[in-house]
Ligand SMILES: O=C(O)CCC(=O)C(=O)O
């Protein structure tokens with residue numbers, strides 16, 4: 214396999230300390246990060262390292278359950294539940310070598326919370342953490358609304374997690390340890406993709422590296438991926454944030470939804486061990502009305518936006534599978 218081409222791009226680090234007093238400064242920093250790299254990390258966000266370690270321990274205790282138990286809460290197309298080796302990305306045409314458990318706040322989770330009998334306290338612990346990440350997301354939404362000239366609570370209202378049909382999702386991820394000696398196969402961890410939500414907040418565990426980004430996308434409607442990657446370090450205390458396609462569209466392509474991946478380890482220095490991460494996807498209410506201040510794209514609802522993102526993904530996947538079949 215050809216060696217990856219890497220370039221060093223600084224990933225802005227933004228402190229949320231003293232948020233209310235520093236909101237103007239934080240807004241300036243967030244807007245600049247969103248316009249340039251599309252990725253940034255947050256520190257002083259109010260969730261301690263100890264609490265992040267605790268949620269990773271909870272996540273591990275779920276993934277340590279037997280597959281038969283995890284299969285009692287199976288994934289479905291509402292983007293909830295457990296899946297294993299089943300997500301195929303258009304960039305690779307192969308399933309990611311991982312398992313994930315997707316959690317939401319509302320009715321989509323009915324029957325899909327792992328029961329107390331299988332894992333005591335899981336639901337309470339997970340929801341408690343989800344509300345904390347939601348509060349951080351809402352502060353960021355206030356800044357992005359200011360930056361784009363919307364009323365300050367505009368994006369918060371459009372992503373209301375108190376609604377029973379809320380789509381916002383926290384995804385626990387577990388990438389399996391892989392053989393360091395090549396067995397001739399390529400094990401994709403998370404193939405290159407852009408997220409289609411508003412904003413993703415990602416928690417990583419120190420040492421479990423692999424996340425890489427590939428900036429350079431100009432319009433939300435384009436699927437192409439460049440070939441120069443930048444590594445994002447895995448640090449337990451930081452939250453890595455990336456702009457999703459929804460915010461890119463809502464900003465008339467001013468803010469960048471950047472392609473990223475968890476690299477298939479294959480080169481010296483790559484990390485082959487188990488990797489646990491937690492991604493929090495801010496998804497719009499189905500009836501939210503989406504259009505940027507410059508009206509670059511026609512107005513659509515949250516439901517329509519998600520639907521067309523899924524269709525675009527599906528079409529790109531079919532194209533890739535056709536190419537693989539012809540090769
Ligand atoms: O696990 C990671 O670090 C990234 C996950 C990701 O990009 C995703 O699930 O969309």
Ligand SMILES: [Fe+2]
Nearest residue numbers: 406407408473
């Ligand atoms: Fe992603």
